[in-house]
Amino acid sequence: MDKHILVIDDDKNICEVIKLYLQKEGYTVTLAYDGQAGIDAFEREVPELIVLDIMMPRKDGWDVLKHIRKTSAVPVIMLTAKGETFDKVLGLELGADDYIVKPFDPKEFIARVKAVTRRANKQEEENTEIVYDELIINMSNYTVLYKNEIVEMPPKEIELLSFLASHPNKVFTREQLLQQVWDFEFFGDSRTVDVHIKRLRKKLFDQGKNWEIKTVWGVGYKFEVR
Amino acid sequence: MDKHILVIDDDKNICEVIKLYLQKEGYTVTLAYDGQAGIDAFEREVPELIVLDIMMPRKDGWDVLKHIRKTSAVPVIMLTAKGETFDKVLGLELGADDYIVKPFDPKEFIARVKAVTRRANKQEEENTEIVYDELIINMSNYTVLYKNEIVEMPPKEIELLSFLASHPNKVFTREQLLQQVWDFEFFGDSRTVDVHIKRLRKKLFDQGKNWEIKTVWGVGYKFEVR
DNA sequence: AAGATATTTCATCAATTATTCATAAAAGGT
DNA sequence: ACCTTTTATGAATAATTGATGAAATATCTT
Numbered sequence: 001m002d003k004h005i006l007v008i009d010d011d012k013n014i015c016e017v018i019k020l021y022l023q024k025e026g027y028t029v030t031l032a033y034d035g036q037a038g039i040d041a042f043e044r045e046v047p048e049l050i051v052l053d054i055m056m057p058r059k060d061g062w063d064v065l066k067h068i069r070k071t072s073a074v075p076v077i078m079l080t081a082k083g084e085t086f087d088k089v090l091g092l093e094l095g096a097d098d099y100i101v102k103p104f105d106p107k108e109f110i111a112r113v114k115a116v117t118r119r120a121n122k123q124e125e126e127n128t129e130i131v132y133d134e135l136i137i138n139m140s141n142y143t144v145l146y147k148n149e150i151v152e153m154p155p156k157e158i159e160l161l162s163f164l165a166s167h168p169n170k171v172f173t174r175e176q177l178l179q180q181v182w183d184f185e186f187f188g189d190s191r192t193v194d195v196h197i198k199r200l201r202k203k204l205f206d207q208g209k210n211w212e213i214k215t216v217w218g219v220g221y222k223f224e225v226r
Numbered sequence: 227m228d229k230h231i232l233v234i235d236d237d238k239n240i241c242e243v244i245k246l247y248l249q250k251e252g253y254t255v256t257l258a259y260d261g262q263a264g265i266d267a268f269e270r271e272v273p274e275l276i277v278l279d280i281m282m283p284r285k286d287g288w289d290v291l292k293h294i295r296k297t298s299a300v301p302v303i304m305l306t307a308k309g310e311t312f313d314k315v316l317g318l319e320l321g322a323d324d325y326i327v328k329p330f331d332p333k334e335f336i337a338r339v340k341a342v343t344r345r346a347n348k349q350e351e352e353n354t355e356i357v358y359d360e361l362i363i364n365m366s367n368y369t370v371l372y373k374n375e376i377v378e379m380p381p382k383e384i385e386l387l388s389f390l391a392s393h394p395n396k397v398f399t400r401e402q403l404l405q406q407v408w409d410f411e412f413f414g415d416s417r418t419v420d421v422h423i424k425r426l427r428k429k430l431f432d433q434g435k436n437w438e439i440k441t442v443w444g445v446g447y448k449f450e451v452r
Numbered sequence: 453a454a455g456a457t458a459t460t461t462c463a464t465c466a467a468t469t470a471t472t473c474a475t476a477a478a479a480g481g482t
Numbered sequence: 483a484c485c486t487t488t489t490a491t492g493a494a495t496a497a498t499t500g501a502t503g504a505a506a507t508a509t510c511t512t
Contacts, residue, residue: 020295024321154458171368191500192460198501216368217468218381218499380469417489418471424490441489443479 004028005113006045008038008064009053009079014102018051021110035059039067042074049117052096053079065094075120077112130165132211132225135204137162151203156181160196161204164213164223173220197221230254231339232271234264234290235279235305240328244277247332248339261285265293268300275343278322279305288320295321301342356391358437358451361430363388377429382407386422387430390439390449399446423447 005027009015012033019029030045032038035056042050050068054061065076078099097116100109130137136145142158144151153161160181164172172180174190182188201213214224231253235241238259245255256271258264261282268276276294280287291302304317304325317325323342326335356363362371365388370377379387386407390398398406400416408414427439440450 016296020292020320023295023299156459169367171366188459189461191462194500195460195502215500216381219368222367382470414470415472417473420489421471421491424492427490444488 004030004045004047005049005051006030006032006038006041006047007051008032008035008041008056008061009051010034010056011053014053014079018109022113025110025113035061035064038064042068042072047074049113049120050074050076051079051113052076055081062094065096069095075116077116128166130162132165132168133209135165135209135211137165146204147206153200153203157196157200157203160193161200164221165211168211168223168225171216171220171222176220193221230256230271230273231275231277232256232258232264232267232273233277234258234261234267234282234287235277236260236282237279240279240305243332244335247336251336251339261287261290264290268294268298273300275339275346276300276302277305277339278302281307291320291322301346303338303342356388358391358394359435361391361435361437363391372430373432379426379429383422383426383429386419387426390447391437394437394449394451397442397445397448403446419447 003026005022007015007018007022007029009018009031010033015031015033019031022029030041030047032041036059038050038052039059052061052064056064061078065078068074068076073095075097076095078096079102080099081102097119098112100112128139130139134147137143137158138145139158139162142155144153144158144161160177163177163181174193177193178186178188178190182192197213197215204213211223211225214222216222229252231248233241233244233248233255235244235257236259241257241259245257248255256267256273258267262285264276264278265285278287278290282290287304291304294300294302299321301323302321304322305328306325307328323345324338326338355365360373363369363384364371365384368381368384370379370384370387386403389403389407400419403419404414404416408418423439423441430439437449437451440448442448
């Protein structure tokens with residue numbers, strides 16, 4: 001994942017502040033100081049999210065959004081100054097994902113950014129089908145096919161399998177898995193992961209497949225593909 | 227690793243004291259006596275860590291931090307005088323990594339410095355792949371490839387190998403290795419290192435490779451590259 | 453609300469890895 | 483060559499970590 005965000009706003013101070021916050025969260029940030037520059041940057045960089053001010057000289061935020069939506073479903077958060085009325089209907093129609101009123105609380109801003117990107121990523125994940133040889137994980141209908149047979153599995157197991165399988169060969173600690181697959185802030189027993197791994201292995205047990213859920217002793221688990 | 231630290235504080239006495247402690251730990255130290263000088267030094271030197279006082283004339287610590295964070299994720303420890311309240315929220319938002327209240331205990335200070343740098347280095351190391359000819363150490367998979375074959379190894383050995391290999395030609399004493407590769411404060415037998423070295427050599431034994439884990443008599447070990 | 457299903461926790465055992473120790477071997481100094 | 487210091491190594495022991503079945507909770511269905 002690239003974690004790249006494009007910020008389009010003619011107020012350079014605001015840009016800087018936003019950039020700061022986002023960078024602290026680990027995002028790479030591109031700034032554009034007017035609508036046209038924003039469109040150019042967008043076409044050059046393929047960001048994961050766009051933060052877009054409405055009131056800008058020449059090409060305003062609505063124009064930019066319209067333009068972007070012609071070719072892309074990238075999530076967009078609109079910025080609007082206090083006092084300015086935000087036309088929700090228009091926003092909705094044009095496909096804005098959220099809007100924030102300036103001046104805003106940094107925490108809230110970050111929270112919204114995360115919410116929107118999470119939603120978007122999820123949607124992406126939900127529509128993904130992961131295929132390894134005879135294993136097909138389909139997250140849009142929560143089914144797992146193994147050797148052409150449907151393997152019945154509870155959701156958590158599917159999610160865990162899906163997460164591991166979508167990052168092949170990378171080792172994750174139990175803590176990382178709990179964070180990624182379980183709820184955002186989950187402080188349960190890390191043995192929980194073991195149990196789910198065990199069940200997955202039991203259900204998908206077989207010789208001679210080209211992948212395997214492997215234990216990395218003292219570290220965690222990985223979905224290993226040969 | 228450069229082990230270079232930049233200290234920014236207008237109190238020259240404190241600067242000197244800090245410098246002393248840090249140098250005793252083997253760091254190279256640059257001092258800057260006001261915010262602007264600090265920024266200049268930062269741009270010139272690329273330190274591994276910055277120690278930054280908040281209350282300074284003209285450009286205060288927050289300004290400096292803001293400036294630095296525009297371009298860099300270098301770890302920063304903030305200094306704050308007793309009585310002064312440290313705005314944790316602001317600190318967190320701006321991306322400070324830790325803060326220490328003056329006057330401080332030298333031991334604690336050093337401990338924090340080490341903790342912060344360790345954290346930063348770890349993150350860097352976790353995503354690294356080290357390649358020497360026919361040896362490939364991948365820390366994100368926890369795998370070692372030697373002559374295109376996976377060499378199974380317990381984690382400690384991989385970590386030791388990885389550490390040595392990522393500092394080629396540098397000699398480490400057993401004590402240093404215990405500190406760096408083992409847990410922070412590990413007071414075990416230093417022969418433990420020998421045993422792990424032995425096992426590594428056994429597993430990676432071969433003639434005519436362009437690297438070697440070499441014993442430096444009376445000192446320690448190094449990963450020597452020809 | 454009862455029953456079914458899913459998830460988490462827990463206790464125990466087995467497997468793996470880490471550490472220590474005793475002894476042998478090697479290196480350095482005189 | 484001889485003695486001292488340091489390192490290498492094999493084997494024993496200790497400590498950690500993982501797998502697993504079963505029990506306890508939580509969640510979902512009807």
